[in-house]
Amino acid sequence: MKVVALMGSPRGGSNTDTITEKVLEGARSAGAETNKIMINDLQVSPCTGCLKCREKGECQQYNDDINGLVEELGEADALVFGAPVWGGFIPGQLKMIFDRMVGAAVKIEASENGAQITSRLPQKKRSGVSIAVCASPAKEMTEATIVFFNHNLSLHANGGDIREIRAPGLSAHGMVKMEAEDMEVILEQMGVENAGLMAVQAEKANQDLLDDAYEIGKKLVN
């Protein structure tokens, strides 16, 4: 059983990275092999929209890391997509990778009922996890990212379950794993009233979120 994650924050040790890692830790505890791909380690050129990839699923312009990425996703029995919310959606560099995966990982064919979009990955049941992280305390801020990831995961799922992790209120780097004392300082700097109480509540909420992420990782395997 192999679980592959695409970690869409450009920062290692970030909130998205920590939550993604928790899911993988849970999966490993249940016996899975895991691989976390950091978008900052990938060299991928932006799609030019020529659509020459449609026929064979191969880009005719660039020979870059997209092929290795798609091969790795294809080997996976479960996929994890994680991203911070930037301007209401995923970071541009991650969107660029998904743009290039249209063609490489996805087949678009005309049919009587309009365009048919199917997976080019080897057919197997693949469960998935969508992770979206934002600074806003409103969970709705994660909606577009979750919908986008769910759509992409469902293309390759072949009946596998898809789970969601929405992580609001994470306004500082590494906040999800911060202790209340450190968080209080940040909240005070932000001018938050009752920073001490809020920090204690946030630490508890973040710990619950990481515990849930671990359990979700275990469920990918069981």
Ligand SMILES: Cc1cc2nc3c(=O)[nH]c(=O)nc-3n(C[C@H](O)[C@H](O)[C@H](O)COP(=O)(O)O)c2cc1C
């Ligand atoms: C360029 C940029 C745009 C952002 N846009 C939003 C946004 O639209 N809504 C929001 O709630 N947070 C926004 N944020 C905050 C991040 O989503 C938040 O800090 C998140 O925890 C960062 O995740 P990371 O630590 O995994 O990189 C933005 C951050 C950056 C750097």
